[in-house]
Amino acid sequence: MHPTGEHPNEETAALRTAMQLMLDEVIEAYPEDEKAPDRGGPRPLRWLRxxxxxxxxxxxxxxxxxxxxxxxxxxxxxxxxx
Structure with a gap:
């Protein structure tokens, strides 16, 4: 992703989507035995959801x-x- 600044709202939305997808991948890859039971993700990241x-x-x-x-x-x- 290479923002140009020409369309800041669209670029910001695209960046947020890309970051959310990366976060989802990290949470999915996290070992099951280390996931917070109430959020399904790593304890330090559970508040993001x-x-x-x-x-x-x-x-x-x-x-x-x-x-x-x-x-x-x-x-x-x-x-x-x-």
Whole structure:
């Protein structure tokens, strides 16, 4: 794809379509055992398939998961220091 700038709206639409097709190929090629169960794609890319509200929910859930892991790691560290 080689945009010329002569038809920016059409070129942008074509670029978006091409990028979506590439993303779909990546998601399809991703190993089944590593796919996020709720979205069918790689965990880092799952929000791309979601509407904005669902993406926000997924982001919040991921932040909670990370915070829980950090808290568990900190608690484990404190326990081993005693």
């Amino acid at each position: 979601a509407d904005p509200e669902r993406a926000a929910e997924l982001d919040a859930a991921e932040l909670r998961e990370r915070a829980a892991k950090r808290a568990a790691k900190a608690a484990e560290k404190r326990a081993t220091e005693k």
